Amino acid sequence: MSEKEIVVPFDHQQSAHCETGVISNLMRFHGLRVSEPMAFGIGSGLFYSHMPFLKLNGIPVTSYRILPGHIFKRFSRNIGVEMKRMSFRDQDQAMRELDKVLDQGLPVGMLTSVFYLPYLPKAYRFHFNAHNIVVFGRKGDEYLVSDPVMDGTTTIHRTALIRARFAKGTPNTNGRMYYPVKVPTDADLKKAAAKGLRRVARDMANTPLPMFGSKGIPYLAGKLRKYQEKLGDRRALLYLGNLIRMQEEIGTGGAGFRFMFAAFLQEAATLLDRPELREKAKEMTAIGDQWRECAFEAGRMVKGRSEAGSSFATLADRLVAIGVMEQRFFKDLARTS
């Protein structure tokens, strides 16, 4: 381990989501200014999937975005960023490599498990192994951390960082780290944004399997109707609570990334000189508001405080309505983009 103290001048900005936040912050360091929503849009981050066959902690996975790590991959491809990505078997080697890159004056992004990040509030610390942070310096055994979901930077002890970098489970984090080696500061943002937008619209409108894209929403609704009968009250409510968390709590910026996507549409309207996208943003905001209504109702059910009439069936009806709105929205967007 190198003894030298190193602090890379890294401008930390808080974001709603870890992956898009890391993209935005790392790009700014390398001279390319992209907001979090723009990073989300260029990386075609928005999606929907409900996968009853894939369970995490015994609960089917529902996701409002594409797979972890893929926003960064698509962003890099669309912008022409060259990334160096590494994973390790050996912990010491993983830390040596991190130190080496820091010594070159470069901030490093990495995959961690929130369970092993002592600086985060206790209530957040489940075994969630896809949290992205940036390490931008080292003072003795303390590493300087820019965690995008926090309002300021923080530090983590070397021992804790090793644990977080080598967490096991879904997935094994394997000391994965990454940093840009080439960022085109004159990148064609217009082209990249248009491409990102097209991809989201197409995937949301046209992914063939029933559990993916906007039609995955009514698909979940169908499952939801049978939850109580199939699972019993307790498990049914646990499934419901998980839906709320996936939609609102895991750094989505509200309404399962729908508001962040609407913010992207607004920026894209100006960037691409397509004023109609500002109208689409308004529409997406209204859809996001419907998602929030769902979460609100689900929250009351979980708490056992729902008013008469609020049941799995009415919640499912709401979801079907959202599904119809999103299908129409993305078909239209796919046609015009």
Add this chain to the structure above:
Amino acid sequence: MKKEDVPQDDANILEGKFKVVKYAVNENGDYVVVPSVGWEPENVALEQAWDVVHENVADAKKKVQAGESSTLAYHMEVNMMDPALLAQHMNLPARTVKKHLQPSEFVALNNALLQRYADALMITVEELKKLPE
């Protein structure tokens, strides 16, 4: 969601450490980031998830006290692990870890293995061998 409608339902989930940010529209209809301390449905769902963890820990404790499980089973639950996940940390087959959850098997473990378990669960060997006071 309008900027002024961004909920501020504080259930001390963030422990006052920071606020998270949400996207909402301002009076001109432009998106801005707005700090939030939480929202009731999120708080409720998170509390529900923790209730499950706490129930599992309480169940494990009872089983240890009844002599049905080793203390390893309790500390595994405190770390929110199942035998499969703990096995990955230990680089052992899951069935071996399951075996060690039995009191008779656990007492026979050698110090080296106990130390590895203790490291994986972020406690000392002494702590591993008992329930907390």
